[in-house]
Amino acid sequence: MDLALAPIRTIEPAIKARLRLAFPSKVFQIERIPPVLTIEEFKRVVRLTPFIGLAWLGIKPDPASGRQLAAAMRWRLVMIVKASSSLEARFKGDTRDIGMDAMxxxxxxxxxxxxxxxxxxSAVTGAEAVFVDGWADEATVVANLDFEVRYQFSLAALQLKTIDDFKSLHVTWLNADSPEGGAVDAPQTVQPNL
Structure with a gap:
């Protein structure tokens, strides 16, 4: 199985490269993060400000997709700025930081x-100011920017060719039509109707 062309693996570095056009690495930290940060994780990344966290949120499939998945991959930027001088600099920036408005x-x-x-x-789907429960530092501001990337993906890109390739997926099929009314495991072998 070849995961080199898997959508999430392919798009993440492309998003980071796009962000680096305006957010240079000498000033801005960009890291992959989970969509919901624990307070301990937040304490770690707030020390890296100005910080941009890239979080994968999910996939919204097009209901009209056929054998090839057409979908929108949903992402979020978590942006954190800490005032380096006055509290207004959190938003407007100063000589040392860009500020949240410009970010x-x-x-x-x-x-x-x-x-x-x-x-x-890609298309931006929303942006909002957020707060971190349990964080009381007034010098810190946080905002989320949500966007999605439309894409198409086919199983063929994974280059599954042998039985062992398919077995490596470890798929368990559920059948809701069991006599007991609950889901049961179905056989792992599928015989196509030819």
Whole structure:
């Protein structure tokens, strides 16, 4: 099985490269993070400000997809800024930091309508200020920017060719039509009607 062309694995570095056009590594930390940060994880990343966390949220399939999945892959940027001088600098920036207002505006401009070669186009779906429960540092501001990347994916890209390739997926099929009314394991061998 070849996972090199799997959608999530392919799009993550492309998103980071797009963000690096305006958020250089000498100033901005960009890391992959879970969509919900624990307070301990937040304490770690807030020390890296200005920080951009890239979180995968899920996939929204097109109901009209056929054998090839057409879907929107949902992502979130978690942006964190800590004031380096006055509290207003959290939003407007100063000589040392960009500020949250500009971070949001620039990220929206980078991601709205961006075309990722071989993958698809992105669209911003929302942005909002958020707070972290249990965090009382007024110098810190946090915002989320949600976007999605439209793409198509086929099982053929994984290059599953042998029985061992398919067995490596460890798929368990459930059958809701059992005599007891609950789901039961179905056989692992599928005989196609030819």
């Amino acid at each position: 949001i505006d620039v990220a929206v401009a980078l991601l709205q309508g961006a075309v990722f070669d071989g993958i698809g186009a």
